[in-house]
Amino acid sequence: MGERMKKLIGIAIIASSFVALSFSLYYMLKIYQSDLSMSTAGEPMLNEHIERIVIISQEQGSFMMNAIQKGAREAAEEHQIQIDFWGVYRSNLEGLIKQIDIAIASKASGIVVEGVDHPDFDLMVKKATEKGIPIITINSDAPSSLRKSYIGSDHYQEGIIMGEYIATQLNGKGVVGVIKNLSSPSTDDLRLKGLTEIFRKYEGLRVVIAANDPEMSHPKMQTNDILNHNPNVTAFVGLTSEAGESIVQAVHARSRTKEYPIFQFDDSPQTMMLIKNGQVKAGLSQHYEDMGILSVNLMKRWLDAAQLPLENSYFTPISIVTSAGEEEKAP
Known part of the structure; x- marks a missing residue:
């Protein structure tokens, strides 16, 4: 093979390598720009103008929580509010606190949570309040905290x-x-x-x-x-x-x-x-479905600044249940 031919082959290899490198750099830049836009958007899949309520349970997957979720979904659809259901599967204060902290970091519009009468819970409610995120307790209360209201049985x-x-x-x-x-x-x-x-x-x-x-x-x-x-x-x-x-x-x-x-x-x-x-x-x-409906309705009232402040507590009905049905229903 002549010297001239060797030079031509060398130039062709260099040129093709340069083209491949250019394409690689171009696609790397596109991927970087895509990642950058996602990280700065915060919640790319969510419309930031849509109100979002997070409901957090100590007994996720339980009969009680499933009934609360059913009522909450019904009310959320009526108000056109996005609603998320989080929680721990066994009563666990540390896990519950972590879930509230994540909800605060995700910039939820409001948080509905089963209350725990404990200083660590009170501190987390205080943190949410300082960031302008209202907390309503449901089913169990934390009366010493800065929660806006309690919804559930007396x-x-x-x-x-x-x-x-x-x-x-x-x-x-x-x-x-x-x-x-x-x-x-x-x-x-x-x-x-x-x-x-x-x-x-x-x-x-x-x-x-x-x-x-x-x-x-x-x-x-x-x-x-x-x-x-x-x-x-x-x-x-x-x-x-x-x-x-x-x-x-x-x-x-x-x-x-x-x-x-x-x-x-x-x-x-x-x-x-x-x-x-x-x-x-x-x-x-304890009429859990009523609790779910009322929690979303009252959180919406708070977010709309309509008829504030909320009452300290909103008690849902209580009924004795026997084989013959319900009786002695109380407000």
């Missing part, structure tokens, strides 16, 4: 209503074993306060609870502890949503002949099945 009134029902069913006499949630007791404490206030009106009624021991967190363990230390117990009431089946299993394992009337502070599908089978005497409906 848990003290739940105890009053259930206490009156139990007193009637037991003819004003008996020893009632109470199963509590030891990990987040504030809601249950209000229910127990109402319950015991009614029982004090009857000389023959009294409440007993399991030993105040962290190892007694499971409802079945609490039930067994009460049966061990109070052989004269005549009935049980579960303050927690998951207690019903555990109480039924524990008392059935101890005695297949003695009947213990069992009352439950919820109306989940599981509890309703136990009521239908005659294993639980009555439950309590």
